[in-house]
Amino acid sequence: DIQMTQSPSSLSASVGDRVTITCRASQSISSYLNWYQQKPGKAPKLLIYAASSLQSGVPSRFSGSGSGTDFTLTISSLQPEDFATYYCQQSYSRITFGQGTRLEIK
């Protein structure tokens, strides 16, 4: 199975900060990479699909980039509602998720 490794596993940041989360695949997955946001007690929410396409209704401060094995999720200016756990997920072969990145308030 393709392993997805996110870094960092946790991150402390302040409102207004620019934040980048990285996801690395154990083999090339082209652009078959999605990003989800999950808040405590809630279902995950799709943010970015196909590595860089912004899901409808998601604020433009979220962006995704990358292809092959290395991908990033960037939040350009953190808002209070962005503090959550973020997961990457590959849809190339035998679906797997990253272990998650917990974004906390500094």
Added chain:
Amino acid sequence: EVQLVESGGGLVQPGRSLRLSCAASGFTFDDYAMHWVRQAPGKGLEWVSGISWNSGSIGYADSVKGRFTISRDNAKNSLYLQMNSLRAEDTALYYCAKDMGGGQLLFTFDIWGQGTMVTVSS
């Protein structure tokens, strides 16, 4: 409003069976593939199974293959997961999720339910 509502979870003994249901509304159910994704307490996400719009394509995670069966009833706008030979490691919150890729399995989950909890314990 697009909505997915799961039901059928509960406490079950190891080796027993349980059937989960997911009721869909607010979209044309038979236009889309559907999935089950689970999350063990305090852990990450794990895809469990997916089914195309007409049940022609079905997939399972290795961890549940041979024990779980996914199905759908388009006339009832419903998705199901029959879980047999349950193990302690199947304990999780089970989410129903809609595939954004139309009728086929694109494995991109754009709508999620709130989940139904399954606890396997003696």
